[in-house]
Amino acid sequence: MASGINRRDFIKLGTFAGITVMFGRLPALQAREVHSGAQTSEWMAPDGSVKYRWDAIRKVTGEKVFARDFRSKNLPGWPEKQAHGFFLKATDVEHAFDDIDLSMLGPDLQPDRVLKHADLEKDGVRVPELADLGVGFYGQDFLLPAGNTAPLYGHPVALLIFHDFDRFEAAKRRLRFETTAVKYGRKTGLIQPPNYGAARYVRIAGETPSAPPAFAPIQDAVIWGDFDGDTPTWPKADPDGIFVPRSVLLPHRGGGGVRDPLKVAQQTDEPMRRGMAAAGIIEAEIEAARNNPAKLVVQRQGFSQSIDPSAMEPDNGNAWYDASTRTLHVLIAAQSPYEVARVAAFMVKDNKRFPVEKIELVSGTTVGYGSKDHSIFPFYTIAACFYGDGLPVRLANDRYEQFQLGMKRHSIEMDLTLVADRKTGKFEVLKAFYNCNGGGRANFSFSVAQVAATAAQSIYYFPKSDLATAAIATAAVEAGSMRGYGTLQAMSITELLIDEVAAQLGMDAIELRKRNALQAGDPNTQGAVQLGDPRNLEMLDLASSHPLWLNREQAKVKYEAANPGRRYGVGFAQVQKDYGTGADTTALLLEFDAAGKITMRHCVQEIGTGATTAQQVMVQRLLGKAPDIAIFGETNFAQLPLKSNFEPFSITQEQQDELARDPFWVPAILPAMSASNSVYFIGFGTRQAAQFLLENTVWPAAQAIWSSGPAGGQLASGYMTAKDLRAVPGGIGGGGMAPIAFEAIARKAHEMGLVTGVALHCFSRWQWARADFEIPGLGIKNLPADAIAVRYGDAAPESLKARMSTGGYDFIKRSNVQFPSAQRNNAGVTTYTPAACLVELNVNTFTGHVEIMNHHSLLDPGNIIVPALVSGQQQGGIAMGIGHALMEELPLYGDGPGNGTWNFNRYRLPRAKDVAVWTQTATYLDPLTETSPPKGLAEVVMIPVVAATGNAITHAIGTRFYHLPVTANKIKKALML
């Protein structure tokens, strides 16, 4: 390993069934979100409706909420003074890096410290490499070694550190666009890492969608590939020796799906070859269809471009190494602070030069759309801080640097072939190849590539499918886990293709979609069946009856007559996007004191979506009162001393069964903020914690209050159970009882010595783990959690209080735990949210400019927690989707963002005038029942507008575009043909 940290050495606690448990030897980790804590409750109305976001006042008054807002002097315990650093970067990827030249700075602006690769190497400060993330996930070197050629544009070669801001700022300004500061030597040509991986998903259905398939990835195997140059190679159907793939990585978001290629080859060689035989059958059927007049075969090449997510807060971090206490203090803008802490621990572990015994991590409110999830930036910050000469070191990208170093959405080249029956319009085959450009660091590229391929079907059922994908290494700036995660690229092109197929069949485009839409119980292209009713047909029916769709031809005639030089078009697209990762976790602590003050400490991290508001609403809806103190971004729950091997995706059933005997073991500990996972998966724990207190604390306390007084009180002559309890303004009521203020409930609960606090941890592998917990006074409770701890009230007997020895809580050791089976790792995604969009636009035939006049969205959000947050996500997603469809685009290589000259002057982002800000509308499907869970939606909302816009342009001018974005120049060229 590049880091020199041998995983087996690192883990000292022991080895269980071949899996080493490591958490115990990590430096103590602590992370929490800056500026969460005591708050007023004015943001929530007495009836539980949200008047404004919990964090609204801090944000609207410009308080320090982002990591970027803090300097060392603002952080308790940190030094008053701090240092600042910035990188010099390589913009030549064909010549070896030689050295740097800072002579242009003169003597006064020379850095206090110049850091190069050799300095870091000498001190053992190396890029962390974790086995569960795969080889080269964060690249090879922090700083490019002299004599090496940069593997990607914009690779840092040196870090300049200044002990005061004024010199730092002046030097940085002087070196911006300076091309002579980095010197190159011999020409080497491109030197890139090996390609990241190739995979292929083949399925041939049985007689019916629900019959056992002849071949399916879940039933048989995913086919893993190797490369000949940049071309994927696959096992041959006829055996000629074992075929060992390049790499094997299950396409789970968040990592952890790495498997040994040789072992997988040995285990699945035979089914992979059968899969290739199945692919051969599909290819033969396509060829036969080309010669069959009853069949329609459409083959198209498409392209979805590289974009910069352009999160308004550029990447930044601030870190301080306190050698006297061997403590690493880190403030970081990250969507996954827990992951930062975990990887940081690997990075610094056993470093002799800079020994670290404790890491204290604080994170800010942030925003990233994926770009701050598993980014290398936090680790650059940590590496830098060892060289601050005792001062904290702050790194904060400006926008040029952000374009140069920040993660991008993958560009993907696509080749799709669809076979349909001309008479019925039913789809028969989808064959596609997705060539995913991962740039020069591996990151999640192979995972994104696979998710793209497995999303290719959009909302349709295909009896036969052959979906291949490759993640290739190039000199482009690194691409990673961006909003949409490959599905935006794949489904957009599929949805453009569907419209062309409809046109060639002479069929209404929505009618064709209805005939082929996935229905409840239909398997996807991997063979998995999604949770519940997809509701695709319902949404298609709504779209087909919308006036924009119904009247589009008359509207076109009328508009074009009234607006010479403009062409009118309406387009539609519908998609569905998964949410969750397949190893979803949540953890929180929820407690109240005798005065009724509720405290919630929660793992959820605010990334702008309003998740921290929604989690509190969930508590209010059950307990009648929102938390008085809320702390988010928590990563260290002393009440839940859990440990994990962090291999939830690759664990075997035998390993899991053995590890699960330890009541402190869980498959994974804390989530990243990604995969649209907050409202359903992370909120699941919140709802369970509040429900637990409602049933086991609020109910007995309320019973005692309602039963007090003469003749057994108001409760005596009726019948009421805990299920009748309802949150009412100011407290708890239900069953016709007089409402009780939560404060009175709390007082009584403490007097009675009831449970007054609960900390819990939940885990889902497309199914929630359950276990029995024997809780004193409550008996055995079977709960959808894998760890729980409780706190007893003030008047609880000493014997109970004596048990509160784990972070002040009584950790209840579970029994009869039922973790979801390891087999469910092969189930693929099961939680989806459908979304559709109708776009009305006009095209200026002189300039090629597209004006979005109106759009109407359709979404199935389940039971909504905070309506304004949902519509806000949806409106924002639409704008981002319009940017992808029409304007945002980055060249990949020498003239791309890696050259350090890109900024918003060249990179056009959607403004209000581009998004039909005043006219847009939306319809949200009513939940099927009041028990339908809320659905993750932050990603899906930006996807259908992309293809709907493309289809509308086609309606306007008659030309089909499969290469995104559809810029004014492309349209002008098409109009000139």
Next chain:
Amino acid sequence: MSIEKRSLTLTINGQKVGPVDAPVGMPMIDFLHDHLDLTGTRFGCGQGICHACTVMEIQPDGIPIETRTCIFDAHFFNGKTLITIEGQAKRDEHGEVSDLTPIQQAFIEHFSFQCGYCTPGFVTAATVFVESLKRQPVKRADLQSRIETALNDHICRCTGYVRYYQAVQDVALKTPGCVID
């Protein structure tokens, strides 16, 4: 190359700043952040394109205008009067927010922002716009297009702008004298 410094004096949020030596060439936003610890004004692009960094400059006649701080040297503001986001809401003697401005109040009630990074710039632009309407009212039919013109330079990446614009429309309609039929 060395750092040339010059004396700088200005008024920010009602407080006199300086005279203080400030580097020549340092953008105002850096001076605000790293010399005055006023970090609510947000850095977006450094080119004056995204308008995340705007503050209100109060002209000698009392009329506020919107000014970008990422493209102007701190010394450009010598002798001028600025209101940054920290100076918009009223605060009590403990420094706690006691009263939001109508624009700030509308933004929070409309759930106008998500990450909130661009919010200070939107507060600035919307405040300047509503103040301009008080001096020169707009016809109701033209209000939406005037809002677009006033705010279109501001980039928001989270919200799609809808709730910002609705909030500003709401304030304009509710503020006496801003909108005429």
